[in-house]
Amino acid sequence: MRRWTPYWLALPAWLWLAIFLVVPIAAMASVSLTTGNLIDGFAQTFSVSNYSDAIAKYSTQFLRSLLYGGIATVIMLVLGYPVAYWIAFKAGHRKSMFLFLLLLPFFVSFVLRTISWGFLLADDGILFGTLKGWGLLPEGFHVLATTVAVIGGLVYNFLPFMILPIYVALERVNPTVIEAAYDLYASRFATFRRVVLPLSLPGVFAGVLMTFVPATADPINAQVLGGTGNTMIGNIVQTEYLVNSNYPTASAISFTLMAVLLIGIFIYARALGTENVLEAAAR
Amino acid sequence: MPEDVPAIELDGVVKEYLSHGETVQAVKGVSLTIGEGEFFSLLGPSGCGKTTTMRMIAGFEEPTKGLVKLLGQDVTDVPPNKRDINMVFQSYALFPHMNVWENVAFGLRRKKVAEAEIKQRVGDILEIVDLTGREKRRPREMSGGQQQRVALARALVNRPRALLLDEPLGALDLKLRQQMQTELKRIQREVGITFVYVTHDQSEALTMSDRIAVMNDGLVEQLAAPREIYERPASKFVAGFIGTSNLLSGTVDAADGDLLVVRLGEQDRILVPGTAAVGDTVDLTVRPEKITISTEQPEAGLSMVKGTVGELTYLGTYNSYAVALADGTEITVFQQNAIDSSTTAERGDAVWLSWRPQHSYTLS
Ligand SMILES: Nc1ncnc2c1ncn2[C@@H]1O[C@H](COP(=O)(O)OP(=O)(O)O)[C@@H](O)[C@H]1O
Ligand SMILES: [Mg+2]
Numbered sequence: 001m002r003r004w005t006p007y008w009l010a011l012p013a014w015l016w017l018a019i020f021l022v023v024p025i026a027a028m029a030s031v032s033l034t035t036g037n038l039i040d041g042f043a044q045t046f047s048v049s050n051y052s053d054a055i056a057k058y059s060t061q062f063l064r065s066l067l068y069g070g071i072a073t074v075i076m077l078v079l080g081y082p083v084a085y086w087i088a089f090k091a092g093h094r095k096s097m098f099l100f101l102l103l104l105p106f107f108v109s110f111v112l113r114t115i116s117w118g119f120l121l122a123d124d125g126i127l128f129g130t131l132k133g134w135g136l137l138p139e140g141f142h143v144l145a146t147t148v149a150v151i152g153g154l155v156y157n158f159l160p161f162m163i164l165p166i167y168v169a170l171e172r173v174n175p176t177v178i179e180a181a182y183d184l185y186a187s188r189f190a191t192f193r194r195v196v197l198p199l200s201l202p203g204v205f206a207g208v209l210m211t212f213v214p215a216t217a218d219p220i221n222a223q224v225l226g227g228t229g230n231t232m233i234g235n236i237v238q239t240e241y242l243v244n245s246n247y248p249t250a251s252a253i254s255f256t257l258m259a260v261l262l263i264g265i266f267i268y269a270r271a272l273g274t275e276n277v278l279e280a281a282a283r
Numbered sequence: 284m285p286e287d288v289p290a291i292e293l294d295g296v297v298k299e300y301l302s303h304g305e306t307v308q309a310v311k312g313v314s315l316t317i318g319e320g321e322f323f324s325l326l327g328p329s330g331c332g333k334t335t336t337m338r339m340i341a342g343f344e345e346p347t348k349g350l351v352k353l354l355g356q357d358v359t360d361v362p363p364n365k366r367d368i369n370m371v372f373q374s375y376a377l378f379p380h381m382n383v384w385e386n387v388a389f390g391l392r393r394k395k396v397a398e399a400e401i402k403q404r405v406g407d408i409l410e411i412v413d414l415t416g417r418e419k420r421r422p423r424e425m426s427g428g429q430q431q432r433v434a435l436a437r438a439l440v441n442r443p444r445a446l447l448l449d450e451p452l453g454a455l456d457l458k459l460r461q462q463m464q465t466e467l468k469r470i471q472r473e474v475g476i477t478f479v480y481v482t483h484d485q486s487e488a489l490t491m492s493d494r495i496a497v498m499n500d501g502l503v504e505q506l507a508a509p510r511e512i513y514e515r516p517a518s519k520f521v522a523g524f525i526g527t528s529n530l531l532s533g534t535v536d537a538a539d540g541d542l543l544v545v546r547l548g549e550q551d552r553i554l555v556p557g558t559a560a561v562g563d564t565v566d567l568t569v570r571p572e573k574i575t576i577s578t579e580q581p582e583a584g585l586s587m588v589k590g591t592v593g594e595l596t597y598l599g600t601y602n603s604y605a606v607a608l609a610d611g612t613e614i615t616v617f618q619q620n621a622i623d624s625s626t627t628a629e630r631g632d633a634v635w636l637s638w639r640p641q642h643s644y645t646l647s
Contacts, residue, residue, distance in 0.1 A: 179343060180376035183363045184390035184437070198380045262384070
């Protein structure tokens with residue numbers, strides 16, 4: 001049957017999703033509803049106490065993660081939009097070079113990049129050490145192990161994921177539509193506000209999703225650049241899983257985070273008008 | 284209406300672009316005057332500088348040299364959003380995220396017109412372009428012709444001093460294009476606004492315009508009413524570009540009053556109005572529909588040339604003959620299918636071609 005061919009062609013993708021997404025999630029869901037420990041073994045009790053306990057115990061880290069992720073996302077939006085705009089409309093024939101530069105950091109591993117920020121920002125490292133040596137900074141000055149360092153790291157690491165989708169959306173805006181607005185008595189700002197910005201919203205929507213979700217769940221930046229007071233939920237999952245071998249709690253936290261993010265995305269999509277966003281994106 | 288202040292004036296306008304390190308002159312010095320309420324066309328082949336000229340009128344491009352004036356005022360340095368002129372773009376350039384009503388109201392909103400008046404004016408203009416009831420549609424839910432009319436309404440609702448249209452019907456199929464030509468003419472009469480119309484389609488320009496500027500290679504070759512452009516092309520280029528014309532070249536044999544006698548072959552004798560010295564070579568043109576084809580020698584007092592029928596094409600309302608002269612020049616003749624559709628001559632026949640002296644023109 002001819003008409004089934006596309007479905008058969010999609011089969012590898014479906015299998016991939018089934019094996020590497022659905023199965024682990026199902027397994028994790030099952031683990032999150034067990035009780036016990038590594039030595040005595042885990043029993044499937046379907047008790048939801050893992051969830052209530054985890055939320056009670058780690059609510060600070062949950063809220064902190066959402067806050068850091070949120071602040072980082074806002075900063076990325078503010079920094080990234082103008083960059084995307086500039087590349088889309090002003091970079092001329094050097095567009096592809098700037099896009100390449102944006103992707104350049106990805107040639108170095110994520111962890112390595114974050115660690116090098118650790119070196120750069122160290123209290124007596126090349127940057128602050130030198131400045132302190134010249135007497136330009138007070139001895140007690142430090143950035144490492146602060147909230148600023150963690151959020152800064154998140155912004156640095158995820159910024160390209162904000163810029164690229166916004167760039168793609170702006171790139172698709174027909175330049176004569178912008179001229180038409182300008183012709184119809186709109187100032188430069190009104191042209192941006194009434195035409196360019198609304199048409200780029202699908203990109204903003206995608207960019208926010210692609211940065212907020214990983215930034216909120218990220219353990220590396222808090223671990224490498226943060227101090228004891230900057231622990232994020234990703235670090236807790238790591239510790240519970242890898243150090244404490246407390247699989248039920250780690251799974252319950254992961255699921256809670258997933259649920260919170262999904263609900264957040266849903267509300268966000270509603271607020272922005274998913275219909276408009278999807279409609280515009282489908283053009 | 285102030286009689287003598289023209290709506291638009293271009294004064295020695297030049298536009299140069301820098302492209303790959305080289306200076307390219309897109310417009311090489313255009314001066315023209317467009318009257319209030321006029322339907323004015325810029326006609327010429329692709330790349331002759333029509334769009335560039337129009338964009339300078341709209342304010343999107345600044346002339347390298349020269350002045351642009353609107354109603355007598357120099358607006359050369361005024362940006363597009365401050366010029367009382369609107370443009371209809373070739374690709375329509377409708378705002379895809381707004382419905383028809385919002386698209387049309389855009390300009391009035393930016394000008395901070397009161398909401399009640401916006402409602403009134405948008406409603407009125409949508410009625411003129413026959414889109415009442417489609418206010419809530421998005422551009423992409425509409426046909427090309429409808430989008431075209433939204434673009435028109437979006438510009439006209441602002442009651443600009445002039446409306447600039449850059450090949451607005453180029454994307455439509457023939458039937459719709461002809462329909463929209465009539466429609467545009469009606470709308471222009473109804474609103475009484477100056478239209479500057481860019482096209483490379485000569486029949487479109489001829490049917491719609493009050494006056495036409497024929498452009499070639501960054502310059503205006505001829506500026507005149509359609510009839511004059513067609514009947515009396517001022518240059519070889521205009522004659523060749525507008526309609527089908529026959530170009531002939533011969534030597535002046537004698538001057539007879541204000542008629543020149545031009546000789547091509549032995550029995551040929553062309554009479555054409557003009558001034559030239561005996562012995563000069565002149566180029567002249569005559570339209571295919573002005574020529575009579577016959578097998579007998581025409582009466583004296585007419586221009587006449589002898590030739591052999593090559594192709595004969597039946598085209599419904601008329602027959603088209605391709606006649607080769609002795610020197611190889613090919614002449615096209617249109618013969619109306621009047622009473623019966625019989626032809627005067629067949630392929631290979633020797634024929635006489637004749638026309639009245641005033642139907643041919645010497646070319647510069
Ligand atoms: N922005 C530009 N940069 C360089 N050359 C241009 C630019 N715009 C137009 N030109 C050149 O100017 C000439 C006239 O173009 P245009 O005004 O668009 O012609 P038309 O509208 O009659 O087809 C063309 O040769 C074109 O390549
Ligand atoms: Mg053009």
